[in-house]
Amino acid sequence: MKNIAVILAAGSSSRFGGNVPKQFRLMDDGLTVLDHSLKTFNRHEGIDEICVVCHEAYRATTQEICRKYGKVKHIVIGGKERIDSTRAALTCTGNDDTLLIHDAARPFITHDVITRCINAMQQGFAAGTAIAATDTIWKAENNDFIAEIPPRQTLYNAQTPQCFKGKILKEAFDILDKSNAVAHELITDDCSLVRLCLPHIKIRIVTGDPINRKITFPNDL
Incomplete structure (x- = not known):
């Protein structure tokens, strides 16, 4: 039983623009966005291994970055959608492993948030990082009213890591593959996958951090 950080770095960054996906962009200190996520997990005493999921076209770039981080034991190729990349990571993890699935595009993840995730997973099978909503949220009718x-x-704003025992994710994917009743377009992250496929599983909310924001547009850097 290990605590494995799964870093999802296979995205195409279509909203970010440019010729290089945002996870490989340099930040002010000369390190890439991916470096920052890896660095924090690699330093955390509670993390046993790291699995990085990348795009085939950036395999060599990812390998070069990962050489600096001793806990990176696996680099696997992701899929078209986010959940495809999560599925790819399951090929190198065990049923009883705790997986902390994190967006590479959240480079400001903190040691304390990771600790809270690990502690939460000692009490159950599933946990998701989030911060309480501060804005009023409207649900729209036909996007007009x-x-x-x-x-x-x-209401909470979801962040990552989103954490599950390996066997929970494998069971969710088995149900997804066999059922026509699950609306794939409603699955936008790992928590929504488990909620839709395994509604009896309680997902504990872990307090995140406003600094743990996702890099989506160039000015987010």
Whole structure:
């Protein structure tokens, strides 16, 4: 049983623009966005291994970056969608391993958030990092009119890591593959996969950090 950080770095960064995916862009200190995510997990005493999921076209670039981080034991090729990349990571993880699945595009992940995730997983099979919503959120009708305004105190902004025992994710993918009742377009992250396929699994909310934001556009850097 290991704590394995799964770093999802296979995205194409279509919204970011440019010729290089955002996870390989340099930050002010000369390190890439991917470096920053790897560095924090590599230093954490509770992480046993790191698995990096990358795009085939950037395999060599990813390998070069990962040489600096001793806990990186696996580099696998991701798929077209996020959940395809999560599925790819399962090929090198065990049923009883705890997987902390993290977006490479969140380079400001902190040691404390990782610790909270590991602690939460000692109490159950699933946990997701989030921060309480500070804005009022509108649910739209036909994208034109306000249909509903949910109570803000019930809403959270999802972050990563999203954490599961390997066997939970494998079971969720088995159900997804065999069922026509699950709407694939509703699966936008690992928590939504488990919620839709295994609704009986309780996913504990782990307190995230506002600094743990996702790099989406150039000015986010």
